[in-house]
Amino acid sequence: MAMSTDLNIARKNLADVLGDSMKLYLQNLNSWFKRKINKEEFDFEARKLMRNDTVHLHNEFLLALIAKCHILSSSFNARDASSSSKVQKVAKVKKRPPGGRANLQQRFIAAPVIDYVPQTTSKALEEGASPTPLGFVAREGLMPDMAMVHGRMLVCAWETGLADVQEAAVKLLMLALETQVKHILSLVVRQRKGYKLREGKFVYSAGVGVKNPYYKASDVCVDPSTESTATTITPGALHAPSLRPSVESGEDIAAEQFALGVEFLPEDQEPISLYDLCDTLMVSQKPFSFAIVSHSVYATVIERNI
Incomplete structure (x- = not known):
């Protein structure tokens, strides 16, 4: 204060x-x-x-x-x-096993991540220009x-x-910035390779091969992961956990995807570049799927990218 x-x-x-x-x-x-x-x-x-x-x-x-x-x-x-x-410290508290014998219970201790992060020091914009180091995101890449x-x-x-x-406003902006960067990166990955949709909205399995629409798919193999069915309703009006698909059905789905999909080898794909970012931003600027909602921010990003 x-x-x-x-x-x-x-x-x-x-x-x-x-x-x-x-x-x-x-x-x-x-x-x-x-x-x-x-x-x-x-x-x-x-x-x-x-x-x-x-x-x-x-x-x-x-x-x-x-x-x-x-x-x-x-x-x-x-x-x-x-x-x-x-x-x-809480995780280090060990309970004495019953009977004085060591059992096979899991003893996972969470390590502090900040202790293993490499310390980076920002350089001054010019040597001797300022007594306090001044960092820039474009130069540090962080x-x-x-x-x-x-x-x-x-x-x-x-x-x-x-x-x-206020400090809360700074934290809120940091969270919004991380969410926006994650959203743009997910759009870039989806633009380069295939993905699946759960309930027609939620993206998952990014990087899978895209099915060839000219191949005829089997009606027997239905991917259960495309719908969220966590529980089922019993005749007694109670919620019961849904049964997991069998191993045989999973193998059938994987075989069909391998037969109908176009698999990309790692050497076939080049690293993500500014061309991919530019293409993704241009394609994603359409109603209900904006990559960057603000037009002033979007125009500035496109100009700097080009």
Whole structure:
């Protein structure tokens, strides 16, 4: 809370000095975040809007902004690490087997994933341009972290007249970003290879061979996985688990799929490229199956892809 107050005070002091030029300052800050200008150009444009005796307010504002973003990111990672350590401690509690003998019960201990993630350090945009490293998703090839998203959201909030961005809003945007990337990747995979539909809506078994429509399929082999029948209704109006298909029926379905489908060998398929992404985005932009709903975001992605 104190760090948020310090950032608001630094922004208010800067806004009092700049006055109407605060909008231009935020535009330059946003351009620096988008890599349209570098740090030296941003500092040069900021100094043109200020007097020599007020330049320190610009530096104080940047330090408060970067510190707030990094504190939010470190606290989020610390909570994840503490929760994983608690799970590990609970999992380490062993029960004494009855009779003093070792039995065959499963003793699975969840390992903290964050301890095995390689530590990556972002490089500065230019050597000596900024004392604090500044990372960009396009250069690192990774998903944006909490600090990066929080900084961008703060600039957008200030441009619209808001004072601060809550931590819950940053987490919600991170979840939406992961969901959108997963959706686009699934569309790319479905565009390249075959897949199945459950109840005509839910996609599964991505990567299977596509059946040749000119071959006649057997009416005996019916794939039970295309419909969700978890339970059946008994004559006594009770729910009973549905019977699993037999091994023979599964072998018949696999044999029919192998006979009628076009199987792609791994060497026949090239790695996913920007051409596949561009084709998928163009094909998927139709009613009720939009890859990217926002037209402004879609147009920007197509321009950068081409």
